[in-house]
Amino acid sequence: MNLLNKEEIKSGKDESKCEYKKVDVTPINPKSISVDEFFGYYDLEKKPKEWMDGVCSYELKKMCSDVQSINRWMVLDGPVDTLWIESMNSVLDDNKLLTLNNGDRIALTSNVRLLFEVENLAVASPATVSRAGMIYMDVDELGWKPYMDMWCLDKKTKFGEDYYTSLTEWTIKYIIKVLTVKKSYCTEMVKTSETACIRGFCNLFDCLVLGIK
16 A cells, blocks of 8 residues: 555655655454443543543544654454444544543544444444445455456466466366355355355465475
């Protein structure tokens, strides 16, 4: 994601004048922690009670207060549910303002963005999907061919046109047959998706080729 920025700097352009700014990414999985740990909470065991910043509130404050010459993205991955997404309604609206339980307000600066890489939208409301601008592509609907195409194109760059043509022809010819047998005649103890199988095949093929070379 920083390739364009690196190309501009490589050409001799000053970093502050680059058209494509550097991007700093902060990934967080909201479902890996509790809602209190995500947004923050009052520690009632302390007298007087003390506010403890959560992971999200801490990182957002840091991102918004840091130097604004680079873009800062908070990537929220994992499932979307009402336990945490509904508390972000205000920051996802035009106000771009996150209000915490202690009354603190965090206003997103122009260089800060929230990105959602969701596992699924099984329990997300249509309003949430619309507000966050999420586009979900199911693995079964997307299929394995896009992954295979990118893998074959990578081999074209490394080994040339002839290698790419032969690899594409033979993999497509036999993989479709193997997947048909897997789906029709095999019983899996642990169910796997076709895309996962293709990734496994590509990784195994790469290991064998690199080993031979």
